[in-house]
Amino acid sequence: MVEFLFRENNIEQYLDDPDAKLMLKFKEEEDPSAFEELMRKNFSRIMNFIYRFVADRELAEDLTQEVFIKIYNSASNYYPRSKFKTWAFTIARNISLNELRKNKGQVVSLDKPFKHGEDDMSLQVEDKTVSKPDDEIIKEELVDAVGKAINELPANQRTAILLIRYEGFSYEEIARTMNTTVSAVKSLLSRARETLKEKLADIVSG
Secondary structure (H helix, E strand, O other), rough: OHHHOOOOEEEEEEEHHHHHHHOOOHHOOOOOOOOHHHHHHHHHHHHHHHHHHHHHHHHHHHHHOOOOOOOOHHHHHHOOOOOHHHHHHHHHHHHHHHHHHOOOOOOOOOOOHHHHOOOOOOOOOOOOOOOOHHHHHHHHHHHHHHHHHHOOOOOHHHHHHHHHHHOOOHHHHHHHHHOOOOHHHHHHHHHHHHHHHHHHHHHHHH
């Protein structure tokens, strides 16, 4: 609907994106190693993003597989009109939102992504038999509270917060991923931060 907002006179700028190059290699040369490299580089990152939505490890892995099936099947029509990551996360976002419509209300600690393959983003299983310092317990409680508060945000605000906080996306990249404008993204983030501030006021002040 707002795709025209991002139409560039020179979209060749995205051809320098290493992942876009891999996707084009897969498209043009039908080189399976190029697609395998794309999965190796991006699978865990996308799976952790989805995991923060669905709060289920096995489901997150299944949905991530679905993302890459869509990417695979889109190869013949692929042309880089944005960075590969914004395109891939757009697919991941849509799949996650579809899942949220089916399963609402689940919450996960958003600062504990889990390990897949050889990547070092691991979800540590808590050992409840080990005593912890009070400050560590307080920190964990705050992390859980932030996670719950983010999960309760409207879907668009939640997506914007996840992308900027955990994925390091710029406003422009979030706008592309969400198919909206930069000003709309800033508005979403502003409302989300105000809501989070209100929800967490008692915890922070306490």
